[in-house]
Amino acid sequence: MSQTNRQFVLGKRPEGKPDRDTFELEETGIPEPKHGEVLVRTLFLSVDPYMRGRMRDRESYADPWDVGEPMAGHVVGEVVDSEHDDWQAGEFVFGNGSWSEYATLDGDDLTPVEPSANVPLESYLGVLGMPGRTAYFGTREVVEPTPGDTVAVSGAAGAVGSTVGQLASFAGARVVGFAGSDEKVDYLEDDLGFDAGINYKETDDYRAALDEAAPEGVDGYFDNVGGPISDAVFTQLNVDARVAVCGQIATYNDEGVATGPRKLPLLIPSRARVQGLLVGDYVARFEQANARLQEWVESGDLVHRESIVDGFENAPDAFLGLFEGDNIGKQVVNVAEPSE
Template sequence: MQNRQIILKSRPVGRPTGDNFELKEIEVPTPAEGEILVKSLYISVDPYMRGRMSDAKSYVEPFKVGEPINGGAVAEVVESRHAGFSKGDVVVGRPLAWQELQVVPAETVNKIDKNAAPLSYYLGILGMTGMTAYFGLLDIGKPQKGETVVVSGAAGAVGTAVGQIAQIQGCRVVGIAGSDEKLRYLKDELHFDEVINYHEEKEMEKAIADACPDGVDVYFDNVGGEISDAVMANINKFARIPICGQISLYNATSVPTGPRIQPIILKKSALMQGFIISNYLDRFPEGITQLTEWVKEGKLKHRETVVKGFEKLPEAFIGLFDGVNTGKLIVETK
């Protein structure tokens, strides 16, 4: 059987390019007792991976140059030497290497029901993406019925989930995205109350004020930068700001200077809190149960942008910074 992997060839300076990655052919490994051989079916590409490509200290170890990149993946069991898994079972692993066939300890993956939902959903709305939206919004944002929730990166995987969960809570939802097509999706299919195209608006602060006449009670921040500066100027007293991502800054080669937000937080008695989904590991069963229920009830819609071809992983990852995806971006390895 053919087996390939994608390694981090060099650390990016600024925006990643194809030269930072290398596709290698390797041998198919053989599982030992307690291990399983799995074949990747769907692989997740996520903005946080850009941080792991640098060697700066962070909340997770950086990728090592010369070794395969890793992340969330859905895979099929090809060979098992563990009593709990059989050939044909499907598992989700976090992390699994960017590799077509690999051996993993059985206890590092979870078996999933092939019939409960599309397999790729376990990397999106029923995986880390959905739980990031669920815990970040409900635990930190604490939205109340009738409040205004603003979401940046609203057409992305996390943003679409946040907006819908806010609607379930009875909130008015305003989404910020970067194309008319994405805005139509948010407005027409997900029924966001208002949408803003940040590429078209020259005065973002005013655009947000117009879309949020009663101010902003919860701002779910996926992007940072000037968009977040504009939202912060419109927050209400006791606003809550969950910090999920800062994709507008991930490729910066110097530290940008923006408005000093501490006076705003002080005057508004606002709460701003960053988080990572691993903070909630012990509550994952709660999140999965609730998200699955909402999906079955039709309250949560999930869109994916699927790129086909294992070798397209670097291209798909780089595309995140151009906003090529609506919803979750996934690579199907076939």
């Protein structure tokens, strides 16, 4: 076991697009667990678009990160040393960790991870982690697809969108996804069962493309992206449409307030309901969600993919790639291999 620990801290707050200088790599010692804590060796680290918000010096639903402090992140890891009765060395766990190779975490906050043939370790950061649960609750509680509905999804090939589309499809809806490459569109249509995919980088007229893919309008919209894609979708909302606003990655790097076409006037003829979504609001039902998701994943009904960047030192690139649309499915960083 290496005697040094590496961690990324917030080097400086980005203005506009983050870059490598946003992150600073530090070498420290491996911490020792206190009573009730567990020393976890990171195997997979999650990088997520919402982290861009925590780089700002502004209160929001998640506290801003401090410059010079380790950045938080979900991890799947292996217990190295435990001062908590529930955990023993060698067990796999999911936890709210940080961008580090080792971390001491409160044993009460860890949950067990059980990999199997269809469920690799890293999927606990994706379809069986926060993104999967976000898709689950957002689809069921906000978008509420029913047979005959048309559901549109932006960021459709991403960790959340790819699950949303499949769940909407299970519910009997026609599903249309926006994604940023032909490869992603093929993934939507061939692997995930979307009825149509739109490569938004290949068209200037999102509205016309959507009108072709969804000629009967949009009854449900799960928005991970915002910006011009959402501008187009809002013009096509049917009466009683439901919109889940989950992510707005198109605007996360904006300084100041972005402008766009006004949407409130469109809500009166459609009587659409537009609702912001944070998965943390559903924490009381996470277990229920994971049980369902696990069943679907184990059976192979729910397809998932993880984009894996190898090497802890490449975590910043994995994060930056989210804004370039590099990933298909959940973006994770493979930090280390299990010890056995």
